[in-house]
Amino acid sequence: MAALGPLSRITRLGCNFCRNHRLMFNRNSQKRGIASCIDPSYGLTDEQKEFQKVAFDFAANEMAPHMAEWDQKEVFPVETMRKAAQLGFGGIYTRPEVGGSGLSRLDTSIIFEALSTGCVSTTAYISIHNMCAWMIDTFGNDEQRESFCPDLCSMEKFASYCLTEPGSGSDAASLLTSAQRKGDHYVLNGSKAFISGGGDTDVYVVMCRTGGKGAKGISCLVVEKGTPGLSFGKKEKKVGWNSQPTRAVIFEDCAVPATNRLGEEGQGFNIAMKGLNGGRINIASCSLGAAHASVLLAKDHLLVRKQFGETLANSQFLQFKLAEMATKLVASRLLVREAATALQENRADAVPLCSMAKLFVTDECFNVCNQALQMHGGYGYLKDYAVQQFVRDIRVHQILEGTNEVMRMIISRNLLTES
Amino acid sequence: MSGRVLVGVKRVIDYAVKIRVKADNTGVVTDGVKHSMNPFCEIAVEEAVKLKEKKLVKEVVAVSCGPQQSQETIRTALAMGADRGIHVEVSGKDYETLGPLQVSKIMAALAKKEDAQLIILGKQAIDDDCNQTGQMTAALLDWPQGTFASEVTLDGDKIKVVREIDGGLETIKINTPAVLTADLRLNTPRYATLPNIMKAKKKKIANVKPADLGVNLTSRLEVLKVEDPPQRQAGMKVETVEDLVGKLKEAGKV
Numbered sequence A: 001m002a003a004l005g006p007l008s009r010i011t012r013l014g015c016n017f018c019r020n021h022r023l024m025f026n027r028n029s030q031k032r033g034i035a036s037c038i039d040p041s042y043g044l045t046d047e048q049k050e051f052q053k054v055a056f057d058f059a060a061n062e063m064a065p066h067m068a069e070w071d072q073k074e075v076f077p078v079e080t081m082r083k084a085a086q087l088g089f090g091g092i093y094t095r096p097e098v099g100g101s102g103l104s105r106l107d108t109s110i111i112f113e114a115l116s117t118g119c120v121s122t123t124a125y126i127s128i129h130n131m132c133a134w135m136i137d138t139f140g141n142d143e144q145r146e147s148f149c150p151d152l153c154s155m156e157k158f159a160s161y162c163l164t165e166p167g168s169g170s171d172a173a174s175l176l177t178s179a180q181r182k183g184d185h186y187v188l189n190g191s192k193a194f195i196s197g198g199g200d201t202d203v204y205v206v207m208c209r210t211g212g213k214g215a216k217g218i219s220c221l222v223v224e225k226g227t228p229g230l231s232f233g234k235k236e237k238k239v240g241w242n243s244q245p246t247r248a249v250i251f252e253d254c255a256v257p258a259t260n261r262l263g264e265e266g267q268g269f270n271i272a273m274k275g276l277n278g279g280r281i282n283i284a285s286c287s288l289g290a291a292h293a294s295v296l297l298a299k300d301h302l303l304v305r306k307q308f309g310e311t312l313a314n315s316q317f318l319q320f321k322l323a324e325m326a327t328k329l330v331a332s333r334l335l336v337r338e339a340a341t342a343l344q345e346n347r348a349d350a351v352p353l354c355s356m357a358k359l360f361v362t363d364e365c366f367n368v369c370n371q372a373l374q375m376h377g378g379y380g381y382l383k384d385y386a387v388q389q390f391v392r393d394i395r396v397h398q399i400l401e402g403t404n405e406v407m408r409m410i411i412s413r414n415l416l417t418e419s
Numbered sequence B: 001m002s003g004r005v006l007v008g009v010k011r012v013i014d015y016a017v018k019i020r021v022k023a024d025n026t027g028v029v030t031d032g033v034k035h036s037m038n039p040f041c042e043i044a045v046e047e048a049v050k051l052k053e054k055k056l057v058k059e060v061v062a063v064s065c066g067p068q069q070s071q072e073t074i075r076t077a078l079a080m081g082a083d084r085g086i087h088v089e090v091s092g093k094d095y096e097t098l099g100p101l102q103v104s105k106i107m108a109a110l111a112k113k114e115d116a117q118l119i120i121l122g123k124q125a126i127d128d129d130c131n132q133t134g135q136m137t138a139a140l141l142d143w144p145q146g147t148f149a150s151e152v153t154l155d156g157d158k159i160k161v162v163r164e165i166d167g168g169l170e171t172i173k174i175n176t177p178a179v180l181t182a183d184l185r186l187n188t189p190r191y192a193t194l195p196n197i198m199k200a201k202k203k204k205i206a207n208v209k210p211a212d213l214g215v216n217l218t219s220r221l222e223v224l225k226v227e228d229p230p231q232r233q234a235g236m237k238v239e240t241v242e243d244l245v246g247k248l249k250e251a252g253k254v
Helices: A005-011 A046-073 A077-088 A104-117 A120-139 A142-153 A267-306 A316-344 A350-377 A376-383 A387-398 A404-416 B041-051 B070-080 B102-112 B132-139 B194-202 B242-249
Strands: A161-164 A178-182 A185-196 A202-209 A219-223 A230-232 A246-257 B004-008 B011-013 B035-037 B061-067 B084-089 B120-124 B145-154 B159-165 B170-174 B179-180 B205-208
Touching: A005 A267, A046 A077, A046 A104, A046 A120, A046 A387, A046 B070, A046 B194, A077 A120, A077 B179, A104 A120, A104 A267, A104 A316, A120 A142, A120 A161, A120 A185, A120 A202, A120 A219, A120 A267, A120 A387, A142 A202, A161 A185, A178 A316, A185 A202, A185 A219, A202 A246, A202 A267, A219 A246, A267 A316, A267 A350, A267 B061, A316 A350, A350 A376, A350 A387, A350 A404, A376 A387, A387 B205, B004 B041, B004 B102, B035 B041, B035 B070, B041 B061, B041 B070, B041 B120, B041 B179, B061 B070, B061 B102, B061 B194, B070 B084, B070 B194, B070 B205, B102 B120, B102 B132, B120 B132, B132 B179, B145 B170, B159 B179
Parallel strands: A161 A202, A178 A202, B004 B061, B004 B120, B061 B084, B084 B205, B120 B179, B145 B179
Antiparallel strands: A178 A185, A185 A246, A202 A219, A230 A246, B011 B035, B145 B159, B159 B170
């Protein structure tokens, strides 16, 4: 229990860490108390603070010490994720009857934000897994829910979300993977690209074409690993997100029982988009965690590193830069939490707000992490220091689950379409 | 036999926080500083919950003495598996002077009131490092004590305790009712699970005042000054052993 989670990350900085330093720039803050303006527990209920505490503790003890190793060795940390699932993190907003925790979108955001401080890549995968479990729980019939959800919530089995194809990314509705009805099966042909977890996961939620062109012709099928005709491409070599494998998922006359179809034929695109609304909040939350961790790392570095006879924290430029980073972090956090609340309440502005949150937060938090790296100087570029991994890991958040350009499409459509 | 265990949990400044001394040297800064359950108290709660899971005890009651915020600490114990909580309200000046003597009087009174079989405490708190409350509580109740426990085995109406002492490990057998204090290697506290945190919301925390228990909180101690430890001084290098002995003699060390 004497685990030194947060301290181990600080000692990895390799700097002399004097525990006896005094506040550098504002003596008055000693009298006012030293509450940090970026504390993520402000405004939360007692219960949410408990959820957050468990997630922070788990991140500090079980994830942060391995974050670098998982990245460098490209380890998919199955045992750690199963431990997380035992705490209820496998199906956070999936219903309890099928093994989920039944929490709200806001609770979920808080949890992923905290877990992300331990390892962005692993937390992001856990969020994708959660999204799939939710989709089956929400749109599946009782047999499907009972058949798939309990194993997903316990992470006995892992899930992947399959929408993107080599020929259709942003233009998702133009996907080509076909699913032809043959008796009591659908026969799938086609391939999916950039699938997180692909090849190592057990349950694939696949959007495929059962009807005509466009969104209305798309259905959602659950395909299990081991189904004949299901194969995988090579493991992609990525800049970040290395604790989850990414592969193409290939269907060659792959026969899937029709009972594995979620919802009706033609409902698939709708299911995919509804899943992504929550997914966007989750990914934004992961960016928040990385930015929070990076601001703390930058702050510690400024208080320790000396140049020109004084610590970097005495430089007004760096003080102001840190203040801007903190402001953007808190603004991002508020936007994500508001979007989570809107989605939970099914508000009219939920969809564009989720897009706004994803757009703003992934961009701003990437800048925050990037600036934190800059503040570290040359050390920031070394893999011995965690800040570079936060930068590399969250860079892709501006691209997946709908590029930030697609987010602008959604928002402008909301503004310019006459209702 | 009620099969009831009382576990004391203390709200302390989180172990990872950098402690700062107040400008007036009367204490350390606690306003706005992150607090959490004393790590040794977490180990105590874990041991109590384990005993309940093995069906060796029937009920685990978490107790904390302090201001309103102590309820958060009790909630954490409930989320780990304690059945109910007792919050002994102590605030203001009383809380600033609250020490092992007062807390042990409270624990002893509660043990009688709740008909407890076992009291498990952390061996010490990480803020004052007193390592006294368990021992004082046992003395007030005239119960046997198994302190610095690294292994606890219930055996009928006796308890076998393996204690970590300076010379190694000491095994003792004591009668119940008894007081145990948890040392680091007794167990590894579990994470609260999300479902348990939600269940904890429904568990009851009773509010009690020290006066209701007949406890006088007056302290026999007065804190005169709190200050930072001295800054680490630079060392110096010497050429020979003779120089070293000379310097040590100068400094009055030999």
